[in-house]
Amino acid sequence: MLNLCSDNEGPIAPKILESIVDANSGFAHSYGEDKLTGQLKEVFSEVFEREVEVFPVVTGTAANALALGHVTPPYGAIxxxxxxxxxxxxxxxxxxFSGGASMVKVKSSQGKIDGSDFQDLVDNWGAHGDHEPKPxxxxxxxxxxxxTLYSVEEILKLSELAHQHGMVIHMDGARFANAVASLGCSPADMTWRAGVDVLSFGATKNGALAAEAVVFFKKEHAKEFGRQRMRGGHLLSKMRFVSAQLLAYLEEGLWLKLASHANLAAKWLRDGLVDLRGVKVIYKVEGNAVFACLPERMLKGLLAEGYLFHRWPGEQGLVRFMCSYSLQKKEIDEFVRAARLLA
Ligand SMILES: Cc1ncc(COP(=O)(O)O)c(C=O)c1O
Incomplete structure (x- = not known):
């Protein structure tokens, strides 16, 4: 039955699975001293058109937490x-992982921080001096x-403001490939050329078994990150199998092919649902997710038929449909037909 719960619930892409099997011959040095891990820096540097520092880890949470924890002191705010x-x-x-930093929520619209809202915040910093956490x-x-997606210009505006205040810009790229495929820009344009300092580069949601990477665009931020990763328990002894996945993912544009298909699946789904009576698509569909409010009767009917998706906190009847790279058009069409019958 069609599963729209999460791209995490999709299968491993065959080429990535093969790469793990290929890596499984004999012995290789442990803790990232193997040949495959040794290739990552060059391959990622080529993808990002500049020298980068790359640290593979196995979850997106680890990539985010270790990266942010590394660039934020205990008295800082994220x-x-x-x-x-x-x-x-x-x-x-x-x-x-920062040792105690605070998290500060910024107003958003369509899931994004707006440059002028951020500017307002920035303008009000400092009134409490040492009594407040440092941004x-x-x-x-x-x-x-x-x-939804930030445009390159939007990222640039935010990073200029943040850099003016000595802040580091981190990008959670759990679905980085979907963004690159959708915007059609280069990975470099969407990251360091737009001011991003550190990226959590995701692969798991888009076909890997478990492979993510922290990518630093400035050497000084990467200093001692190896120890941070070790303390976080993400320096894998059998790192070659994580690196094999990342290499296969980036080889011959596989990552963008998979992501383009996942994005297309979301468009098919949106286009099929948007005109149905009682359905309201609430965010722009720019990646592989569709958020929509469905009438309760339709929602319950689809669940009763065995379709899998998550209700989402928020408005009445809100649902998140998250499309995997592995969904077929025929499956989406059948789902839309079932929804139409219930409309
Ligand atoms: C935007 C975003 N960032 C990070 C993560 C974390 O990934 P993981 O589940 O591998 O820790 C997720 C997972 O759902 C996510 O959606």
């Missing part, structure tokens, strides 16, 4: 939207938790 995974879904891990990091998610 700014993000109220939807941010780092705020609502990581059980305080970024604050924990140290701004974290934005691309694609956002509600499936």
């Amino acid at each position: 700014y993000c939207t109220g939807h941010a995974h780092i705020l609502v879904d990581e059980c305080g891990a970024p604050g924990f 140290c990091a701004l974290s934005i998610t691309q694609t956002t938790e509600v499936g």
Whole structure:
């Protein structure tokens, strides 16, 4: 039955699974001293068109928490939207790995921080002097938790403001590939050229078994991150199998092919649902997610037929449909037909 609960619930992409099997011959040095891990820096540097520092880890939460914890001192504050995974879904891990930093919620619209709202905040900093946490990091998610996208210009505006105040810009790229595929820009344009300092590069949601990477665009931020990762328990002894996944993911544009298909699946779904009586699509569909309010009868009917998706906190009847790269058009069409019959 069609599963729209999460892209996490999809299968491993065959080429990535093969890469794990290929890596499974004989012995290789442990803790990232193997040949495959040794290739990551060059491959990522090529993708991002500059020298980067890359640290593979196995969850997106670890990538976010270890990265943010590394660039934020215990007395610092990390700014993000109220939807941010780092705020609502990581059980305080970024604050924990910084040694105590605070998380500050910034107003958002369509899942994004607006430059002028951020400017207002920035203008009001400092009134309490040493009594208030120091603004140290701004974290934005691309694609956002509600499936929308920051334009390159929007990222640039936020990073200019944040840099003026000595903050570091972190991008949660759990669905980074979906954003690159959708915007059609280069990974470099969407990150360091737009002022991003550190990226949580995701692969798991888009076909990997468990592979993410912290990518630093400035060497000084990466200093001693190896120890931070070790303390966080993400320096894997068998790192070669994580690195094999990342290499296969980036090889011959596989990551963008998979993400383009997931994005297309979301468009098919949106287009099929948007005109049905009682259905309201509430966020722009720019990645692989569709958020819609469905009439209760339709919602219950679809669940009763065995379709899998999550109700979402918020408005009455709100549902999140998250599309995996592995969904077929035929499956989406059948789902839309079932929804239409219930409309
Ligand atoms: C935007 C975002 N960031 C980070 C994560 C964390 O990924 P993981 O579940 O691998 O820790 C998720 C997972 O749902 C996510 O949606």
